[in-house]
Amino acid sequence: MTPELLSALRTPEGVEALAVAAEVADIEPLAAASAVRARGIGAELAAAALTQASLRGRAAMKFGPDAARMFFTRPGLEQATRGGVAARRAERLAAADVRSLTDLGCGLGTDAFAVARRGIRVYAVDADPLTAAVAAANVEALGLTDMITVECADATTVEVEAYDAVFADPARRQAGRGRVFDPKSYSPPWDFVAALPQRVPRTVLKLAPGIDHGLLPPGAEGEWVSVGGDLVEAAFWCGPLARDPRRASLLGASGVAELTGSGVEAAPVGPVGAYLYDPDPAVVRSHLVAEFAETVGGRLGDPDIAYVYTDDPVDTPFARRLGVTDVLPFSLKKLRALLRERGVGRLEIRKRGSALVPDQLRKDLRLSGPNGAGLVLTRVAGAPVALITTES
Structure with missing residues (x-):
């Protein structure tokens, strides 16, 4: 294009x-x-x-009916905020009485669209001429020209103080290098992005899910968002927009589930139970595993591993629950013998705290048989274990 x-x-x-x-x-x-x-x-x-x-x-999966009228670039589509995520953010900004916002690094414009539809005027900029042109075309295609102005501009030149709020989505890809994980390599630079809350208190930063918690501005809220179990972004809500220190927001077919907390609590540690819970990645990334464990009355098997165990089943939107049928110290020989005895030819492997490579382990186990099973490779009290699991 x-x-x-x-x-x-x-x-x-x-x-x-x-x-x-x-x-x-x-x-x-x-x-x-x-x-x-x-x-x-x-x-x-x-x-x-x-x-x-x-x-x-x-x-269409990201934007619904709007997609049929919009224009896209491949990189822009990959990086664009999902429609449901953008709509939730816009609702929160509107509830905070934001009436004007500057969108720095607007991409294809999806966040700007959602905000404008909540009655907030938007000045959107992107440093890439093609991206800015596509965003402007999308604004016109969606009938939002009276609410959104798009320009090709360097975000660092925008007089952000002229707006009620700032939304910044720094570019995290570079031509020929793919994804950029070091915030120092973001565009605009991290020093500029991190200073925005000092200039405009009502600032929201959209960032990669793996962002270091230590970069969270003082007093800000870190929100990690997953959609259908897929971790899609982190958002730092600054100044008066902040609510709780940490938030995990899970968007699914049945609605939204939110878990909040300090992000520094420690969960109790104890033995493996009859049920294992594998928390949603938003829960893990937001450091809210202890808060989640409390909701199910659970415990960790190891203080550094984010698997939670209970003796009785508890329904929860925050984790996948598995039944535990066997707990054994990891031994390839003993595990192979057990699976062969049970005729297991299909094995779903998940791991946390194990260096083993699932595909290689499957080959080494030489699976054969008509039955399926689950295998969790992890640590309990610092020792490697293998858990045989079933759907629960």
């Missing part, structure tokens, strides 16, 4: 190309290209339209 191709896709000929591409998007790629070209559409425009049709199809 180039700015020129984006402009071409917005012409009457481009709109026709997009409509044709949508009709044939599900057929074999060469046949789809031929079908679009057969309508008299040039090769370059046809290819761009087919790419958009493919990206719109993938985007």
